Amino acid sequence: MRASSRRLGLATKRVVYAMLGVGVLGVAGFMIFQALNTSLVYFILPNEYAREPSQFENRRIRLGGLVAPESVAFNDQSLQLTFLVTDGIQSYPVEHVGAPPELFRENAGVVIEGSFDAGVFVSDNLLIKHSEVYEAPEDGHIDIEELRRSLQ
């Protein structure tokens, strides 16, 4: 009698532990999923942003494109770099605090990280993509798919 009740106690204990375990795992899983969702950084091109700007409101994104010709300005006092990033369909002005990196030039492929503020992309990270795959076009025609591949 005592033995069986003790066994029952052990069984109940195990059930409680198992339920606690499942509960903890569930909460942890939910928190991980939430954290993942909020820290996902999308990689998009300017025309993709133009299609659905609201989707990327106040979100950190990585914007890829080419540095538009004759759009680059650098203030060497405030160290503010401004240029237009383009994918041939859509262009957006970019504000970046910091010197232009060594290989930064017109028609260079860039990936900038930051977020949009009233139509201006405010970047805090500027990467130059010097890919052998994609050569910037002379005639102004840009193949979107090729551009996307070369920037990733």
Added chain:
Amino acid sequence: MLSLGVLGSAALTLALALAVYAAVAGAVGTIRRDARLQTSARLSAIAVFLAATTAIIVMQAALLTDDFTVKYVAEHSRIESPTWVKVVTLWAALEGSVLLWAWLLTAYAAVLAVTAPNTILRPWALVVMQVVAIFFLSVVTFAANPFIVLANPPLDGPGANPLLQNHWMMAVHPVLMYLGFVGLTVPFAFAMAALITRRPGTEWMRLTRRWTLLGWGFLTAAIISGGWWSYEVLGWGGYWAWDPVENVSIMPWFTATAFLHSIQVQERRRMLKAWNLLLIVLTFSLTLLGTFLIRSGVVSSVHAFGDGPVGPFFLTFFAIVSVISIGLVVWRWDQVRDRADLDAVVSREGAFIGVNVLFLAMAFAVLLGTVFPIFVEATSGARVTVGAPFFDAITLPVWMLVLLLMGVGPLLPWRRAETQTLRSNLLVMTAALVLFVVVALAFGMRRPYPLLTVGLAGWNLASVGLLLAGAIVPRARITGRSLGEVFTRYAFEQKRRVGSMVVHLGVIVIAIGIAGAGGYRVDQQLRLDYGERVAFQGYELQALRPFAEQSAGRASVGVEVAVWQGDRQVTVLTPRINRFGTNQMTVPTPSVRYTIGHDLYLALAGAVDPTQDFVIIRAVQSPLVTWIWIGGAIIALGTAYALTPGDRPLRRRVTADVPAGAEA
């Protein structure tokens, strides 16, 4: 025509054939109980190693003699590179690093064949080692052969990846990484042998204890030296960016660390048999999965050196290893099932199990964050990356719990803790925690994680103090010897235990470094007009003059910056941009002033234009960051000390009232 390429391929093929023979002869010899066949298999393990060594020597000869008929040399080497770069080019790209990995594996297998004690596990463990060697040798022979002979060899090559040539640490870090991975293959092989022979007891882990510790030590050293390489080379003043390449190295480290702790529970309490087997399987297969992830290009990384055709091979081998080893555990379930149960949660084993869960949770979260972009792209087509904030948000709180348990665990006795001692110990540790937090607050620290880390450092220091006091004071009292004498004797006789205390101390030191560098980094771009002093964080920076330098295969352009503190010029830093050979890629190379309080880190933010009268630099001040590297050295020392031979169990001299920590 006998060229180096042909010779290398022949050596590889021979090594592969011998490895196949060693595996088959070993398996057949064991099943048939044929001692001669088993001996033959053991001797061929040495032959495999010699053949693989020949391949390595041939590759080094090709690199050093600039033999561009060999494909690998043509693609990754360059005549004007300095000799050390040519030597390390062996592991500067994919094919060569798989060759190195395979060679180290055959070396460990040969050492095991000679030195492993003759037990029932040995033959099968050697077979498993050879099977793994067969995999690596096949990859390097068939999928990524560096010895392919070029019909039209170029006159010169492009040289190794500039980022790798830029720092001597690249001579060390990859080798440490492979030594770690290969070292952890040994306990995996013995675990498989234990399952095959139906002996999932403690024998396999006793036999491989040193190998496990050695592999773990190398892996730890590899990760920390990799962090220092990033710090010295990548130019953003950080050491860890949660890049996929970094993530796949930390995942097996998490599981290996969990394994290192949980095997002690099995040795002491005969619990966690299946858990330990699964952990070592997980550790080994995570190294394969990681190699697949970064080599196949399925996850994008800023520094995955050398994509190649080996991805599918690693994925397949990962699947095979996982299915077979988990299948074996299930098949042998009756033997691996635990019969003992946890007596009390508050006990040494309870703490070890707790820390295991924490390490596994971090491994899982990091894996999830690393592969999540693949799922998103597969389901929605969107290209995403998981940012560092995710990894920080998940791992930081877990690390705090790890540090908490690290202080409590070693003080708890096995089975069940005595409440009285525990309570007084916890009181002392909490007092230390509060004291450290108060001091940190007085120094102006306000951010929660750094504050908590400092507090937990106090908690852990008190714990180590209590452990040592508990071990030494009673002995000194009973034997009448001085405390110093007893301590020396204790340190000499209890190498594993004292080694583990030193390693834990190293972990605390690293935690302090991360708290400072992570929480209080100042990162700023500054315009420096030549000759003028610009204030930065208590310093004054003065750009003196631009310079240009040429050395073997390398051209540098940089700026000399004088660093002033008040009226004293403390140093001249020379941030520069390096260019290697004909490679287009430029490598901004920072210049660092290391001090124990903080580092001053300068990097060129843009090009150096000789026509301009100013230069723009990125200045970073990281408090306490040096302690990360010092802590790494402490961990290496502690591991080495625990590995030195001559550890023998202490005869129990204290009879009455054994305090916590006195028993080993």
